[in-house]
Amino acid sequence: MRVRPSLRKLPATKSGTRVAFGAALALATGLASLAAVQPAAHAAIRQCNGYQPLFDGFYSDPNPQTGIEGVSGHIRVEDGSLCTIGSGAYNTTSSWVMIESPSAGGLAQVGFWRYPTWSGPLGDPQYFYEFGATNAGSPVGWHTGVPAGSTHRFWVQWVNNGCPSGLFGCFAFNIDTTRIAVSNFNPYSAWGDPNNRATVWNMQFFGETHDNSTDIMGSNTGGVATVWSSLQAQDAGTDGYRSFTCNLTARVDSNRYGLNYPSNKGCGTWSTYTKA
Amino acid sequence: MNGKACTRQRMAVPSMLAAAALLAAGCAMAQGASLPHAAFSATSFVEKAGTGTVSFPETNARLTHLAATGNAAAGKVTATDAAGQSVTLVDGNTAYGAVRAMIEGITTGNLAGPVAGGLYSYYNSAYGQIQPNGKVKLTYQGTPVWMFTAPLTHHVNDAVGGLIPNNSPRPTPNYTGCSFVYIVDAASGSLLTNWQHCTSS
Numbered sequence: 001m002r003v004r005p006s007l008r009k010l011p012a013t014k015s016g017t018r019v020a021f022g023a024a025l026a027l028a029t030g031l032a033s034l035a036a037v038q039p040a041a042h043a044a045i046r047q048c049n050g051y052q053p054l055f056d057g058f059y060s061d062p063n064p065q066t067g068i069e070g071v072s073g074h075i076r077v078e079d080g081s082l083c084t085i086g087s088g089a090y091n092t093t094s095s096w097v098m099i100e101s102p103s104a105g106g107l108a109q110v111g112f113w114r115y116p117t118w119s120g121p122l123g124d125p126q127y128f129y130e131f132g133a134t135n136a137g138s139p140v141g142w143h144t145g146v147p148a149g150s151t152h153r154f155w156v157q158w159v160n161n162g163c164p165s166g167l168f169g170c171f172a173f174n175i176d177t178t179r180i181a182v183s184n185f186n187p188y189s190a191w192g193d194p195n196n197r198a199t200v201w202n203m204q205f206f207g208e209t210h211d212n213s214t215d216i217m218g219s220n221t222g223g224v225a226t227v228w229s230s231l232q233a234q235d236a237g238t239d240g241y242r243s244f245t246c247n248l249t250a251r252v253d254s255n256r257y258g259l260n261y262p263s264n265k266g267c268g269t270w271s272t273y274t275k276a
Numbered sequence: 277m278n279g280k281a282c283t284r285q286r287m288a289v290p291s292m293l294a295a296a297a298l299l300a301a302g303c304a305m306a307q308g309a310s311l312p313h314a315a316f317s318a319t320s321f322v323e324k325a326g327t328g329t330v331s332f333p334e335t336n337a338r339l340t341h342l343a344a345t346g347n348a349a350a351g352k353v354t355a356t357d358a359a360g361q362s363v364t365l366v367d368g369n370t371a372y373g374a375v376r377a378m379i380e381g382i383t384t385g386n387l388a389g390p391v392a393g394g395l396y397s398y399y400n401s402a403y404g405q406i407q408p409n410g411k412v413k414l415t416y417q418g419t420p421v422w423m424f425t426a427p428l429t430h431h432v433n434d435a436v437g438g439l440i441p442n443n444s445p446r447p448t449p450n451y452t453g454c455s456f457v458y459i460v461d462a463a464s465g466s467l468l469t470n471w472q473h474c475t476s477s
Binding site for chain 1: 333378432435437438470
């Protein structure tokens with residue numbers, strides 16, 4: 001018998017039905033093979049303009065889909081150049097998957113990024129995750145290094161194992177078959193029921209920069225666009241991952257950036273990049 | 277003696293680890309007591325002979341102080357790890373070399389005190405390999421690491437906040453008491469993870 005998530009996932013029902021995770025994990029993939037890559041032909045601009053969040057990709061708001069509690073996507077990693085003159089710590093370039101609560105203002109995301117001052121041994125893009133129950137929180141980097149050209153599965157998963165003490169459930173931030181962190185809140189408590197349209201949780205799949213002179217990762221030349229594929233949503237009823245309705249909304253915030261999505265509104269394979 | 281000279285003196289005698297730690301601790305106190313408005317530099321760090329446990333719930337991290345027992349070779353120290361095994365690790369200077377440029381760059385004009393470093397056993401209650409049953413085999417359970425903390429005068433807004441819902445600003449916490457934290461694997465000398473930690477929001 002299926003139990004409504006809004007009932008079994010709230011803290012008051014800690015002793016309730018436990019959820020099988022086999023279905024979700026059956027979809028987990030290992031490390032994708034590394035591809036031989038050429039350096040990206042980035043349109044590097046040295047002079048920064050100042051803090052300005054810019055996005056390139058797809059999102060589900062204002063087309064919310066109820067009953068989604070997690071998100072997943074494969075991303076072929078590419079790099080991006082940061083502006084350097086007048087740069088601040090705000091100045092990053094990143095690609096990520098995210099689930100967020102418009103009603104509560106919180107988010108949970110995982111992906112890869114380039115951070116200011118990285119060079120030498122830290123030259124590759126790095127994994128990162130970020131979460132906040134009612135705000136953006138603060139990003140955390142993991143420095144195993146993510147070579148350009150490699151493809152990985154990035155997924156935010158609602159789980160009820162391994163959560164901080166006192167929490168019945170939480171978000172897990174996963175890369176391929178590695179869990180790198182868990183959130184310090186249970187979104188069912190902090191965000192409400194994703195089956196309820198008033199408290200629906202939204203998906204986002206974006207490249208993001210914070211300065212118009214900084215590049216979105218990937219380029220439209222040299223075969224090094226950042227490629228997104230196998231996008232999935234975690235079903236709030238089964239906890240398994242599945243395809244979702246193809247009604248995402250495309251968004252490109254700068255004429256320096258581009259987005260290719262042949263015919264499927266973000267549900268198939270598409271790419272983000274900075275124009276050469 | 278200013279803070280930079282103090283740490284330089286400590287860095288110049290890496291073979292005298294214990295004595296250096298004491299000296300460094302003294303340096304840290306001198307800096308805080310006599311030069312509250314000094315401009316700090318991240319070119320070097322002050323070794324902190326910590327005790328007890330430090331927890332960072334936001335990153336699922338807990339660290340317990342680990343004492344070096346001696347010097348193995350140039351750039352190396354020995355210690356007894358959490359499992360009771362004698363291990364050879366990179367010394368603090370070597371570990372700091374892996375992150376110094378990063379810390380210097382990110383704290384320019386925003387360093388509230390000397391960068392502190394210490395040897396710890398690192399526990400992470402989340403990071404690990406996902407097993408077929410959905411549970412996780414944890415990776416870092418007493419891993420020797422060097423932890424460096426760079427105290428900040430103000431919070432750095434480096435959030436990757438995603439698209440703003442309903443075109444209204446995502447709430448911004450009132451972060452205070454912030455510092456950048458860097459965890460360097462003491463076996464390999466490579467950076468494992470880093471984040472900005474704030475004591476209240």
